[in-house]
Amino acid sequence: MHVITFTRSTPDTAAKVWVDDSGAVTWGDVATVVNPWDEYSLEETIVQAKAGAGKSTVIAVGAALHEDALKHSIAMGIGNALRVDEAGANTDDSLVWSALAAGAIKKLGDVDLVIFGKESVDVGTDQHSYQLARRLGWTMLSYVSRILDVDYASGDIKVEKMLEQGKQIVSARLPAVISVMKGINEPRYPNFLGIRKAAKAQIPVWSAADMDIDLPIAKTKVLRYLNPPARDVSTEMIAGDSVEAKAQELVGRLFEGKVL
Amino acid sequence: MTVFVWIENFDGQAIGTSWEALGAAKAIAEALSTDATALVFGDNAEAIAAEAGRYGADNALVCADSGLAEYRLESYAAVLSKLVSERAPQAVVAVASNRGRELLASAAVDTASGLISEAVDLRIEAGKIIAARPAYAGKVLMEMTADSRTSFVTIRGRAFPAPERGAASSIHIEKVKAVAVPDAISAVVEGFAAEIGKINLADAAIIVSGGRGMANNPLAAPDELSGEEASIWKAKRGFADVLAPLAEALGAAIGASRAAVDAGYIPYEHQVGQTGKVVNPDLYIACGISGAIQHQAGMRGSKIIVAINKDGAAPIFKLARYGIVGDLYEVVPALTEALRRRLRN
Ligand SMILES: Cc1cc2nc3c(=O)[nH]c(=O)nc-3n(C[C@H](O)[C@H](O)[C@H](O)COP(=O)(O)OP(=O)(O)OC[C@H]3O[C@@H](n4cnc5c(N)ncnc54)[C@H](O)[C@@H]3O)c2cc1C
Numbered sequence: 001m002h003v004i005t006f007t008r009s010t011p012d013t014a015a016k017v018w019v020d021d022s023g024a025v026t027w028g029d030v031a032t033v034v035n036p037w038d039e040y041s042l043e044e045t046i047v048q049a050k051a052g053a054g055k056s057t058v059i060a061v062g063a064a065l066h067e068d069a070l071k072h073s074i075a076m077g078i079g080n081a082l083r084v085d086e087a088g089a090n091t092d093d094s095l096v097w098s099a100l101a102a103g104a105i106k107k108l109g110d111v112d113l114v115i116f117g118k119e120s121v122d123v124g125t126d127q128h129s130y131q132l133a134r135r136l137g138w139t140m141l142s143y144v145s146r147i148l149d150v151d152y153a154s155g156d157i158k159v160e161k162m163l164e165q166g167k168q169i170v171s172a173r174l175p176a177v178i179s180v181m182k183g184i185n186e187p188r189y190p191n192f193l194g195i196r197k198a199a200k201a202q203i204p205v206w207s208a209a210d211m212d213i214d215l216p217i218a219k220t221k222v223l224r225y226l227n228p229p230a231r232d233v234s235t236e237m238i239a240g241d242s243v244e245a246k247a248q249e250l251v252g253r254l255f256e257g258k259v260l
Numbered sequence: 261m262t263v264f265v266w267i268e269n270f271d272g273q274a275i276g277t278s279w280e281a282l283g284a285a286k287a288i289a290e291a292l293s294t295d296a297t298a299l300v301f302g303d304n305a306e307a308i309a310a311e312a313g314r315y316g317a318d319n320a321l322v323c324a325d326s327g328l329a330e331y332r333l334e335s336y337a338a339v340l341s342k343l344v345s346e347r348a349p350q351a352v353v354a355v356a357s358n359r360g361r362e363l364l365a366s367a368a369v370d371t372a373s374g375l376i377s378e379a380v381d382l383r384i385e386a387g388k389i390i391a392a393r394p395a396y397a398g399k400v401l402m403e404m405t406a407d408s409r410t411s412f413v414t415i416r417g418r419a420f421p422a423p424e425r426g427a428a429s430s431i432h433i434e435k436v437k438a439v440a441v442p443d444a445i446s447a448v449v450e451g452f453a454a455e456i457g458k459i460n461l462a463d464a465a466i467i468v469s470g471g472r473g474m475a476n477n478p479l480a481a482p483d484e485l486s487g488e489e490a491s492i493w494k495a496k497r498g499f500a501d502v503l504a505p506l507a508e509a510l511g512a513a514i515g516a517s518r519a520a521v522d523a524g525y526i527p528y529e530h531q532v533g534q535t536g537k538v539v540n541p542d543l544y545i546a547c548g549i550s551g552a553i554q555h556q557a558g559m560r561g562s563k564i565i566v567a568i569n570k571d572g573a574a575p576i577f578k579l580a581r582y583g584i585v586g587d588l589y590e591v592v593p594a595l596t597e598a599l600r601r602r603l604r605n
Pocket residue numbers: 013036470471472473474476477516517518519520531532533534535536537547548549550551552553554555558568569570571574586587588589
């Protein structure tokens with residue numbers, strides 16, 4: 001039994017991020033963190049691998065920068081880590097990305113379940129999980145808020161998933177790809193032993209040739225990054241002799257401004 | 261040549277933001293001198309297609325086969341991919357809802373097409389679709405294009421205006437067939453629990469949000485509760501007794517900060533922010549929320565922001581068009597009352 005999760009490093013959510021004079025996105029020398037949505041998928045991967053008495057592996061696709069996220073994952077308790085890196089591949093394009101990710105899953109060969117976080121907090125495309133599932137021809141279960149039951153022997157899984165309109169109970173067959181929401185668990189903090197293990201870990205790197213795949217041509221192109229126009233707000237503090245007077249004043253403003 | 265737009269339906273009705281997608285698709289179609297084709301699958305498809313005509317669609321491809329009555333990713337993606345392969349639309353547009361995202365991403369793989377997600381602006385330059393989308397929690401804007409025969413685009417809800425609904429529909433409707441899908445990859449829906457009476461945050465025109473300040477409810481907690489438990493009780497009562505009436509008077513959805521969610525005051529579905537929902541209503545009223553950068557990431561796109569906070573130095577006031585410094589437990593009931601009075605007259 002083998003559970004896989006994907007993660008990568010993202011700039012700290014409190015970091016100032018801007019487009020510099022060369023047109024590149026930068027956050028100065030602020031450290032990266034593991035993509036915050038992935039704390040839940042990492043935790044769930046550890047829990048599922050343990051419950052099924054199996055292995056867990058975390059994979060990052062991309063440059064060495066993402067090893068920080070892999071080390072954090074090992075420190076939390078994921079068994080193995082792997083980085084997929086193909087020089088010159090445009091991994092910003094999700095078709096290229098999913099081809100590399102699917103290559104790794106196929107080469108591993110024994111995977112039952114792949115667990116993703118909901119989205120990456122920086123670029124936030126929310127498309128990688130679906131495209132990997134599609135490439136593999138596996139079932140996709142998105143926005144899972146609870147795993148109700150998994151039977152690795154019979155290959156059955158039952159989950160609760162979130163829709164805008166409510167919650168659904170869905171059953172499907174393994175192997176499957178799922179994406180999980182915040183609230184599915186309480187992510188653990190790395191402990192001392194974990195951090196020591198992570199510091200020593202040698203993380204293997206696979207190229208497209210190692211996985212024996214031909215890369216598709218990237219179909220999307222980023223034309224440019226822009227600093228958004230500054231939000232032009234002049235704040236008006238509502239004054240008044242009493243709370244009632246302020247409330248009435250505000251309601252008046254909202255009606256005058258046709259907000260209501 | 262045409263531009264496809266997927267009309268998402270739920271319970272036999274199109275979801276509201278589908279019409280925004282239709283408007284966006286129609287605008288691109290016009291700029292490309294072509295027409296807009298609504299794709300409607302499932303229950304009540306023909307009636308929804310007629311409705312799409314009233315919102316400006318020129319054609320519709322409908323599939324009401326029993327296998328498609330309920331949305332299922334695999335069966336819907338199979339039909340969509342087939343239609344894209346056969347008819348080579350210039351674009352496929354849908355709202356970036358939970359379903360819209362997975363459906364378009366899957367069909368983009370099947371047809372080796374480029375996918376751009378969460379666009380907030382679309383324009384045509386030299387016959388190509390250029391999409392703008394926010395990244396890094398809105399701190400950066402990126403412009404993208406796709407090089408494939410068909411460009412797949414999901415749009416952010418409420419970023420594009422919904423077209424006016426016309427009286428008549430002269431839409432040309434064509435029926436298409438479902439495509440068989442291997443059983444092995446099909447999920448089976450065993451149950452559904454609706455969020456009864458709740459207005460969906462993503463669609464909401466007005467949102468009233470509560471933060472950690474909700475715990476400072478002057479109402480006394482029951483004697484047997486103390487510490488954190490008493491705070492949770494007070495905050496929950498505050499959401500129910502003080503925030504909900506304001507939301508009801510306004511027809512608003514209820515949001516929350518992560519601090520309020522993590523403390524157990526309100527379920528996660530209500531969280532607005534970087535690890536919650538990104539919303540862009542016409543009016544956002546933040547009550548007892550300090551305005552941390554991660555909260556701003558989810559609500560900065562709101563047209564008018566009102567902040568109610570007892571700390572005049574709270575960062576939320578920097579974003580707000582209108583601010584009231586004061587105790588939310590005094591201000592919000594007064595606001596609800598003033599609003600009701602105004603609405604009665
Ligand atoms: C990776 C990451 C992701 C995050 N994602 C999110 C996210 O998605 N959404 C989110 O919201 N946060 C998120 N956060 C958390 C964020 O940093 C803040 O901690 C959080 O937004 C604070 O919530 P708050 O404003 O309710 O609480 P506080 O910051 O504690 O503010 C409470 C406010 O209430 C006011 N107040 C208290 N009592 C009253 C009263 N009686 N009347 C009026 N005002 C009162 C106080 O003056 C204060 O300003 C994230 C953080 C991280 C690190």
